[in-house]
Amino acid sequence: MAGLLTNSERAEKRAQVAALNEQAMSRFAALFEQRHGANSQHAATHWEMAKKIGFPAFRHEDWHYTPLSSVLKTDYRFSSLDATEKDCGSLALAIDAYRIVLIDGRYSSALSSIDMGPFQVALLDNQDLLPSPVNSEIFLHLTESLAVQPLVIQLSANKTAEKPLYLLNISSGAHDEKTTNISQYRYHVTLGANSKAQVIEHFVSLNDQAHMTGSRLTVEVGDNADFSHFKLNVENERAQHFAHNDIVVGRDSRVKSSSFLLGGLLTRNHNSARLDGENSELELNSLLLPKDNEIVDTRTYLEHNKDYCNSRQLHKVIAMDSSKAVFNGMIKVAPNALKTDGQMTNNTLLLGDKAEIDTKPQLEIYADDVKCGHGATVGRIDDEQLFYMRSRGIDGKAAKHMIIIAFAAELTESIESEELKHAVMATIRQRLAEV
Structure with missing residues (x-):
């Protein structure tokens, strides 16, 4: 069947991911040493756990939909x-x-x-x-x-x-x-x-x-x-x-x-x-x-x-x-x-x-x-909702925005802080500007 990997291709992919994981872990190890993590009992304990768990293997179920290749290939540094x-x-x-x-x-x-x-x-x-x-x-x-x-x-x-x-x-x-x-x-x-x-x-x-x-x-x-x-x-x-x-x-x-x-x-x-x-x-x-x-x-x-x-x-x-x-x-x-x-x-x-x-x-x-x-x-978005709103003089873009904001309202209206609510709504409207 098209799209399925052969056993040899699957083994090659598994090996590639394992090698990438090992390289990434070595870079994080350098960051750990730079942070002087060995001087902290708390940091050292968790670093041992990080090494034990490691980065996810090829087709790990919990990471199947979250690609980490960009993270694993990046050289990170602490900022000052x-x-x-x-x-x-x-x-x-x-x-x-x-x-x-x-x-x-x-x-x-x-x-x-x-x-x-x-x-x-x-x-x-x-x-x-x-x-x-x-x-x-x-x-x-x-x-x-x-x-x-x-x-x-x-x-x-x-x-x-x-x-x-x-x-x-x-x-x-x-x-x-x-x-x-x-x-x-x-x-x-x-x-x-x-x-x-x-x-x-x-x-x-x-x-x-x-x-x-x-x-x-x-x-x-x-x-x-x-x-x-x-x-x-x-x-x-x-x-x-x-x-x-x-x-x-x-x-x-x-x-x-x-x-x-x-x-x-x-x-x-x-x-x-x-x-x-x-x-x-x-x-x-x-x-x-x-x-x-x-x-x-x-x-x-x-x-x-x-x-x-x-x-x-x-x-x-x-x-x-x-x-x-x-x-x-x-x-x-x-x-x-x-x-x-x-x-x-x-x-x-x-x-x-x-x-x-x-x-x-x-x-x-x-x-x-x-x-x-x-x-x-x-x-x-329901076409009937859009038609209903446009039939009452609301242009298509404004109607879409109203439906989307109403969809989110159950969560945004529960925000207790007015300043936080304002920031959330401003960000939502900004991100919806091109819809």
Whole structure:
């Protein structure tokens, strides 16, 4: 049959990928040594895990739709650029918040807030170890081992943060065509019992040059705590972005995490969560808007480990031009997690004739007396809707924009911060300008 590889061709491809993986790992090893990772127990532990897992082999199922050849062939370097106050002012959200600024993975005290309110912020000690991953993969361990200045953030029990914690991550690209800047951002947040906080992650590019961003946020949510998290990625059209966030939730807690992935040439975003206490509620949402030849791969992994927990997931994709989007979601229900109620939905709107979506929602249920479900829809703009709107004097382009924005509204309208909502909507409209 045409298109199928022979055994010898398959073996040759497998060998080529293995050789490329080995070369890439040696380049990352040089970065690890340059970062002085061996001096950090945490970094050294994760580097050993990265070597053990390695880059994906030929036709690895979890990486089948996310090509890594460009990443594996690139020579990366750490950047020493600094952003000015003017740069920060033009890139940051105009939001009243406790602000932490990292530039190419390095903490900037000059651009961060002096007063952090109820939050306690410190650099990770070289001998400290952060929590083990909920769900492991290669880029998670690379970020853990290469992050220059991991930050540990704590909100004590019975404290309420009146303003959001704003994590502004500014990455720069190198003007040298032979190398590409790499930046790694690492935050660990602990919320004590009966506390309440909102965290905003914001990823931007300092210039229009290519760069690679690695990101990892881990959150431990105490009993009866309220936590909301919003991530906005608007990096430039040449950026590569690999992120893996973990949230571990205690008893009687309420958690909401939403990701708006609206930039970057290649994006792979993981959100993993573990419900380790009874009677907790969790929302995991995302909105993807790839255009041109961009690839956005978003993945969720959720463990229901205790009784009477509810989870809701809504993931929406608007794929334009010749872009590709991937959604892969997993809900696992442990044997003793009775009365679990977990729902996962992926809705996709295809705007380009060559746009592609690959969706794979999954359930693994090991308990009785649970209510779980998943669903996925893929479609295009309804011609009848367009005809209806045009018959009432709305031109075709405006009608399309109204339908698309309405499709995204279920997620955009849930954004609590007006400044963040404005930034998300402005980016959506900008990306839709050519539709």
